[in-house]
Amino acid sequence: MKRLLRDPLLWLIALFxxxxxxxxxxxxxxxxxFPQLDRPVYQQESFFQLALAHLRLVAISSLGAALIGLGAGIAVTRRAGREFRPLVETLAAAGQTFPPVAVLAVAVPVIGFGEQPAIIALLLYGILPVLQGTLAGIESVPASVREVARGAGMSSWQSLTRVExxxxxxxxxxxxxxxxxxxxxxxxxASTVGAKSLGSPIIIGLSGFNTAYxxxxxxxxxxxxxxxxxxxERLQRWFSGNVK
Structure with missing residues (x-):
């Protein structure tokens, strides 16, 4: 019980x-x-609902980015896909360097306002770190370990899923x-294109010169x-076998 009370994660969750x-x-x-403000607290929407909407945007876009980044990283580390690695890395880097606001500006006229253009922008922005992590992680596996896996009769797929x-x-x-x-x-x-998020009070506050929002x-x-x-951090420690 005392250990739980000293856990910074629990305190952060409770504070949030x-x-x-x-x-x-x-x-x-x-x-x-801010005595000069007539309405010092944002009350147009529930903060709880905004947090859920924010988490939804992040979850959908991050899942898509993870699937694409992981899949592409695995593909270009296989023998058949190695020649495409420079192209894949360049495309992922372009998605990271292209400003999300610019993606929104292009997507909104085609898709319309709401969550969809925001998810597309976030997805493109999130692929590169996953791709880089996948490439670095797979390349960190010693060649000797792969040789042992092959020597044990594992197929390429088995070596990938069970070892690498x-x-x-x-x-x-x-x-x-x-x-x-x-x-x-x-x-x-995302709130600039009509999607609900915790950015709503920020965007409205900036446009209305309301620092409190x-x-x-x-x-x-x-x-x-x-x-x-x-x-x-906890998930990384668990996979590393360092959970205390």
Whole structure:
């Protein structure tokens, strides 16, 4: 019990949930900090609903990025796909360097406002870290280990799934961790195209010169990123066999 109470992850989760529930009642505090504002607390939508919508955007886009990045990383490390590795890395890097706002600007006229253009932008932005983690993880597996697997009569698929991927898992998860954390922060811009997210108070606050709204949204996004980062840290430690 004492160990649980000392767990930083539990405290972060408790703080995040507490802020979601108490933020609508924090009017006097923000009114004291920003006396010039008529409405110092964002109340157009529930913070809890915004958090769920934000998590939905991140989950869908990150899952897509993970599947594409992992699949592409595996494909170009196989003998038949090695010649395509420079092309795949270039395309993934282009998706990372192309600003999400620009993706939204192109996607909205075609798809319309809402979640879909935001998910596309986040997905493109999240592929590169997963791809890099997959490549680094698989390449870190010693050649001698692969030789032992082949000597034991394993097929290429069996060697990949039973030897290479388990050994590469901590590095692959590190790439996915980076991708998800980036997406949590970037998902705030989804509110510019009509999608609900924790970026809604930030965007409205910026457009209306309401610093209190910006702070409320930014604090929740930052806390959410910290919680998810800690969760991925635990997952990495578990795969590495270092769970204490």
């Amino acid at each position: 949930i507490a802020l979601l529930l108490l933020m609508p009642r924090s009017g006097p505090l923000f009114a004291h900090w 991927l388990p050994l590469a898992a901590p590095v692959i998860i590190a790439g996915a961790r980076t991708s998800v954390i980036i997406n949590i922060g970037t998902a705030a811009i 910006v702070i409320q949204g930014a604090v929740l996004v930052a806390l959410l990123a910290l919680v998810v980062d800690r969760l991925f």
